[in-house]
Amino acid sequence: MQKINKRRALSWYETMIRIRQFENIIDDKNRAGHLYGTTHLYNGQEAIATAICDLLVPSDLILSTHRNHGHAIAKGTKTYPMFAEIFGKQTGTNGGHGGSMHISDITVGNFGGNGIVGGNYPVALGLGQALKMDHSDNIVVCFSGDGSTNEGTFHESLNLASIWGLPIIFVVENNQYAMSSDASVMIAGSISERAKNYNMATFKVDGQDVFAVHETFLQAQDAVKQGPVLIEAVTYRFKGHSRSDIEQYRTPDEFFNWEDPIKKLRETLIADYDISAEEIALIDEKTYQKLASEADQALSDEDTISPVDIWKAVYSE
Amino acid sequence: MNKTYLQALNEGLRQLLTTMPEAYILGEDVGTYGGGFGVTKGLVADFPDRVLDTPISEAAITGVATGSALLGKRPILEIQFSDFLTVAIDQIVNEAAKIHFLSNGQQSVPMVIRAASGSGTGASAQHSQSFENWFSHVPGLIVAMPANAYDAKGILVSAVRNNNPVLIFEPKSLYKTSAHVPDELYEVPLGQAKTVVSGDDLTIIAIGRMVEVAKKVAEQVSISIEIVDPITISPLDIGTLVSSAKKTGRVLILTEATKQSGISSEILAQLIEAGFSGKIKRLGGKFMPISAAKFVELGQVPTEIEILETIDTLLRDD
């Protein structure tokens, strides 16, 4: 029995593999010395952004974190200017000034990444408040990580969102670690239980299962009509925290305990959707070719240089 | 022996933990990970109860440092990037800095906050700022910015032994630079400027990573440049700066932080108030957030070319 039609399931696969390969290319370019700044990879968490953003319309808004490539791609930000942004090029989504952590694109409702852990929660409140004042049906999705739930802003924001009934779905991606700190050691109680105490509808979902995330988010979209919602998506970050992480805080075999969301979907597509391994290999190959050529093109673009009019770059007219 | 800025701090921390039972380290990822940049690497293995990994809760952990300092502990708190001091600023400014005064001297807060500061890594606007100016505006805080490995260790030791809240800004672009660093514990005094290079024709007052830049520039010119590093920017050792300024008659003040409302304005004002009547110029970071793009970022702090040009204008028409 298929609750999800084939086309939708395939589109999820395409988005997830696009995110994975986009970041693999970033990783390669980093190793080849083409990256100036840092970068945080979403490898292992792709099902979450994919299933959620698939259920949003462009006028629904998202906010992200330092680990924002996956959210941006899933929300519809084009990969070519994302490469350019990360390479510090004028053609980047943010003119090269933001870099890997600050990709934003308001044309698709992507209000961007954030370098301050917990910095996006209060901004989400404001987006939600404005939507409410406009009697909009749109919602805000605020993506964050487990570690950020220990910042004061998390607690202040959940409380305020709840008492004011703001249209926000907080999606906490519990990838088990905040840099080196183990969520099970650092977080008293559980993330989803915390939200319950703020009187919010809460969900906990297997973030490696794109179908489960889809199903949960549908329920969350229903619940958010009554007020803010929190989803804890349980997941795993397969790569290091950032490009400088040597990962001494976890054992190399630990990741065998976790399913790769892409592999899992691939197996489901083959078993339940009558899609051949060859068809999938073709998607992988085509996606890679397109991304690789975008990356190379972006690398040859003009470097971002200092704005001629600094005042205009820093202040709005 | 030559050691890097990182090694000097690491060694200093280890020796402080060894010799001062009341000293302890706390902060995000200071344990196994070794802190944001590796300064605390290896310490948790030897001091498991005194190197504490904390949750990402800058306000709370600054409060932990403050409260435990009130009971005689010597907390050394790492805030990974100085940019995140803003999350802790209420605890620093309204609590830690005020307690001694408000208690009429009954209480004191001997805590140290170390924070990696400044640009040069492509980490963009929220991971590259120079906030030392902000805190030098607050009575009750001591603010230092060591510019080399030797001073880094010595200032750390003085800061931990000091009975006030001390903020140490560590220019992250200097972490891998080396200098001669004695193996034993030693102090570099807080509140005391240092003449790094002696000269007669022009004084460069440089702070943090600008000290190294000033040294490079001094080697390229035919005049005799004196370089003075305040090291501590609050309280400022204005006496040393004034005597150098009066000796050479020309002053250039160099900071990585934007010059608007900054320590360079303060130094300029105090020099004039002290009767200096020579020429003064300032160079600081451009008044804009730090860009992730390499070629923008490199030009946002004073460059050697800009410094040479400014020296030229200081020398012209006298």
Ligand SMILES: Cc1ncc(C[n+]2csc(CCOP(=O)(O)OP(=O)(O)O)c2C)c(N)n1
């Ligand atoms: C206020 C603040 N404190 C600390 C940091 C340094 N830092 C960046 S990411 C990170 C870990 C975040 O963990 P989590 O919220 O779980 O997100 P994840 O990295 O796992 O996606 C830390 C400590 C920061 N960027 N901002």
